[in-house]
Amino acid sequence: MDKIVENLKKQLEKPKITTTEENEFDLFTKFLREGHETPHQDAATLNKKLHIPRDGALGHAHHHFTKIPKFYENIPTDPLGRKLREEARALFLHRKxxxxxxxxxxxxxxxxxxxxxxxxxxxxxxxxxxxxxxxxxxxxxxxxxxxxxxxxxxxxxxxxxxxxxxxxxxxxxxxxxxxxxxxxxxLSLYDSIGQGYLRESDLEDYIYELIPTMHQLSQLQETFYKFYVCTAVRKFFFFLDPLRTGRIAIPDILCSGYLDKLLELREEDAEPDDLEQNWFSCQSASKIYTRYLQLDKDHNGLLSRDELAKYNSSTLTPVFIIRVFQECLTYGGEMDYKSYLDFVLALENRNSPQSLRYLFQIMDIDNKGYLHPGDLNFFYRGMIQMLSTRPLTDIPPFNNVQNEIFDMVKPVDSMRITLKDLINCGQGGLVLSILIDIGSFWTYENRESLIPQTSTKDDSIHV
Known part of the structure; x- marks a missing residue:
């Protein structure tokens, strides 16, 4: 009796493999060998290629060969599939x-x-x-x-x-x-494609429907809605989509802080100074659009090269303005309001990586990916042309300016300045400004004489 019990225990401890699994696996292996085995190929080599284990686990190996999982699903294009997908997204968002x-x-x-x-x-x-x-x-x-x-x-x-x-x-x-x-x-409710990002038209719809809920935009006339939405959307896309892909991931919008600034307009007791500094405020948008209309002398809705040259009291060099029109999107050689907004955002935030990328593309004449002394000299000649008409006697030679620029940037390559070098140095905005803006150039050249005046003012304030 004891021997019978021991035999039963041994039988229970052995792994059970059904004849069906053995037969199916043998047939599968036989089929592959008949179709793919070469005369010089033995069974061990075939098993290695097929990743067949030597010591068993036939059931698991058989399972791996049955189906390759699908890891990508195309967005349905037929009406029924699109409708089903929309309904599924609506239920998912409701549950969330x-x-x-x-x-x-x-x-x-x-x-x-x-x-x-x-x-x-x-x-x-x-x-x-x-x-x-x-x-x-x-x-x-x-x-x-x-x-x-x-x-x-x-x-x-x-x-x-x-x-x-x-x-x-x-x-x-x-x-x-x-x-x-x-x-x-x-924001997800305006994600028309359902891929986790918003296109320009999606963000326009979101902001357009948000306007009536903003207390600080209550005085905004409905005829100005179109231009306000364009002004607001451009800030999102200029800073969050610098490569111009035409879309922004929803988490990027939430983490950027720009949505916070936009939603601050719901508050009734906002400070006037804060509203003046807020790009999304009614005051700021009206001021930007009014400036655009003032530059548009022929009132055709677009800015020519000569009209844009009047920007910021004509402090930008003609060479830089020419390059702006060569690189930016124009219509019949003239700039529209959307391109003008990118231009304004770049010049008002010159130290940001996105603005440096914008300005770098304009100053990289041959699209080489870097600036060499020839590029710097090209823009400095435009600065000299403007300085010659001003009551300034001392114009520093280009070699001095070049040495100062390379000392500030400290590029990896001693004869090339890349976009990465400009961003890493922390003074990229100043470096480019002294080559394209006569006001910035004059301030930089006279920085030593301006410092005592500034310190004197500060001392008088703290006394």
Missing amino acids: SQEIISSDEANSLLTLLEENASAPLDPESPKINYDDFMRVVQKATPAIANLFPPTIFADLYQNDPYGRVRILDLYQYTMRKMWYHHSRMG
Whole structure:
């Protein structure tokens, strides 16, 4: 009897392979050998090529040969497929919107955090340690719990001797995440293709429908909506799409900070100075468009080379203006409002990588990918041409200017300046400005005489 039990145990311990699996695998291997085996190819070589294991696991090997998973799906073009995809996206977004925490949940979290503040208590700035915080998370709703993995507590920790985190920081983090998810959901509704990015027309629709909700845009006339939307959209695409792909990823829009500036216009008590500095404000957009109309002397809606030369009190060199029209998109040799906005954004933000890329492409005459002394001399001759008409006696020779430029940039190649060199040096905007803008050139040349005046003013302010 004992021997029978031992034999049964041995039989149970052996791996069971069904005859069906063995037969199917043998037939599959036989088929491949008949169709592909060469006279000099043995079974071991074939098994190695087919990745067939020597020691078994036939069932798993057979499973790997049955199907190659599809990793890319084309967007359907037929009406029924497109409609089905739209409905599926709508249901998906609706389900995701229900997972977003509400303002009531956030306020409830704040109350729980304050009730469970950790000792020693500080009424002005209550704090909470990790153990008390985890008890609060367990009491909160599942949506709140999903916002707080353990790493968040560690990220917000600021060397408190009792291992605590400020409750205000936790609450602000919650509100920020709530804003992020709400904004992402709102932008996703305008993603007409459903690929996670917005095209120019998508972003135009979003901003156009946003205008009536903006308190600071209440005085905007409806006839100006078209130009306002164009002005707002250009800032997004100039800075977030410098390679001109025609689309921007939704997370890039949310993380850039530009959407925050746009949504600030909902506030009723915004400061006038802040509105003046905000590109998306009614004041700023009106000022930019008014300046464009003032430059358009023939009132044809486009700017010629001579008209654009009057920009910024005619401080830009003629050589630079010629290169702008050679590189930018024009219509019959004239610039439209959209190209003008790119031009303005580049000159008003000269130290940003996107502006440096814009200006670099204009100054890279032969599209070589770098600037050599010949390119610098070409633009400096245009500067000399302007300086000769001004009451300035001393015009520094080009060699001096070239040496100063290369000293500021410190390029990797001593005779070439690349876009990367300009960005890394931190003074790229100044370097290009002294070659294209006579105002910037004069300020740079007289910097030593201007510093004492500036310091004197500062001393008088602090006295």
